[in-house]
Amino acid sequence: QLDDFVGANPDYNEEEEEQKYFRRKRLSVIKNVVGASLAGTLTYSVYLGLLQMQLILHYDETYREVKYSNIPLEDIDHKVLMGINVTPVAALLYTPILIRFFGTKWAMYLAIGIYALFVSSNYWERYYTLVPSAVAIGMVIVPLWASMGTYITRPMEEIDMRSIGWGNIFQLPFKHMRDYRLRHLFPLFIYSGFEVLFVCTGFSLVGSVMGWEVMEQGQVMLSPCSLQNYGVCALGLERLAYLLMAYGFSASACSSLALCMLRLRRHIPLLAGAFIHAVLLVTLFCWAPEPRYLAQAPLLYSIAVLWGTGSALNKTGISILLGMLYKKKERQDFIFTIYHWWQALAIFAVYLWSGLPMKAKLSIMLLTLVVAVGTYLWMEKKVAQNMEIRLPRIPHPRHKTRGYRYLEDNSDETGSDGDGDKEDNDRHPTEATSENELPKEDGEQLG
Template structure:
């Protein structure tokens, strides 16, 4: 029996054949623009990266602000002799303060041994979360100030300092790499200050007021934890984190030491040390010896706020320097700090002269600008020199470990005269600038550098796959 040719022609015209029906189901929509949808997808990813960076930065700001605010409150309260006698007459408070500072400043010396293991085991985001939680624990220990609450929490926070800042630096650098990929998809001091009146409080604070202040600080610390937990996305995909962990814990332990064979990192070590010097110097040496001498202990908070606001604003504006050569922010920050150190070396404040306040606030703000240029310059430089995501956590651990060693050194030199401290700062700054310049010269001559080999991931296969 022959087929009717008219029926075949009608089926072809109406598109009822098998291939035509399949195209109607799985074919592209007539209004679908693949290029436009791809642009929307990567725009959403870039906005997600910006959200992660803002959340991590805000959490770090809250954490460090709470930490410095609490230490400052302890310094003022524990320094007042009347407050100590009324509330802590049966406690050796000065001995406890010394041990708290020792726990905060000495414990990070051992951080190089465990920080890479923590970051690889928990992941970058969860290491940040746990470290911020340790800072919250330190705040909670101040609700009941005793030896067995303050000293262990100080040791814990000392152990968390390097993991927090190493994981944060690694996280921000990884987010910068993700943003680039998506954008180019087509292509302190001891408890007393000698030489001053030991009673600084007009009236003793009520316990309810102290509890309210500590509760606000505790809420800020919990807010920082929630920001990291809820708003910060993962720095790596799950398969990448598995690969990072599966190179072996022995290799993870050794690789930070092996990376120091690289001459680029060795030349940057003086810069890392100075970065630790200058942060603690402005909070202790300058604020206590210059600010408190000229303005009084009650103005200490305002000096540190001027430094903090200036550093925050200049850190945001430092993004504009990315179009410049990479040594520009580092050298600008070094020159600014050198000028301030020479000024402090040649000038001695007069006690209780409020007309010196504008100069002191200007110095604090300028020092914050120099610190911002220094910190952003170092982070950008490390991101450019070590683009391999498998090495960044090791590099940032080394950076912040040497910062911790510098902070420990500042803790040890506390008894030195101010002129000696300023001389050490100037020497460290000159050595850091010269060593960095020598590194850039060696790189310009295309001298080969030595990088340790990252072992291949060793996945254990078990069962049916």
């Protein structure tokens, strides 16, 4: 009887149970990715829509005089844009700390809470409500996207603050920049920030200079033509939403096909997106839209759709490339932090050039795109030649620790089997060489 109670179950099928386990794990990963994607979509839809509406209303003289006659809304808007666009520059210093201390899930939760704070501050539009909330948003832009990028590439949380240390967390993002693969991708990161901001500023009312236009019926209306924007100047403000929707639907539809791109060589999506954007930039540079001429609508919608396609190829291509180059999950939060920090620098540059003519902006973007493609191809050539990779050594746990937040080394699940004493016998590749260099890893190099 005791053997029947503690013995093996005769109906137990190890292969079937293993398949059930991996099926549940795969379903959990898909559920988390879909949930994070929906959260990011809703958050940025509300945030960007509210920001655009706020800027449009604050430029309306009637709205200012009737509702806020004694408040300098233009100065507040200037400070809000400065807080959103300038503060992300310092994000490289604290983003790894937030992700390592709170974890990816809590970092995303806290960042989205800051966005909710900005939305709620618009119910009482004052300097002391809008500007601090805008500065807070600027501080969490990089942590939000870095934690989301880390979250969807990691199956579980893996954090051990006792082995990493605060000093290493500050140093590791800068030390990773010694890797030539990452350095050659900096122009691509910058252009990735340029092109997203351009589709919003090139087809919307964001800007510091506005003009007045007299209609045929004698009505006076606010006109963005002095900004040389394309969509709103050519079609009118009432069709701004449709242009942005065309861009968004195109980008989301093409991004959903990212898994199909894994069958292609990793440089094809990036080069295809760069080619599409280069053609569109040259087209916009040579074309001057006529104000409020609806016959131009098909061309503008086509540009918005193609720009969304190029953006999707750019973003998914960069994510796939970083995943192939840096397979070790303990490095991914630092890598994604650097990626989004350079995007934040691009946002800051877009804020600085807001007063430039449109042709100057297009020239800067085209030059950045050419440099980005050139440095990327140079990086691929070096990788094909198996050049030595310099990566910093990341400290590993000195003893086995179990639990939800602190897991043992190279473990993807809580309480996985393993012997912590093996660390002395089977040394990690990062410990097999000098402190600042890694050995060549063919799998990591060639992806």
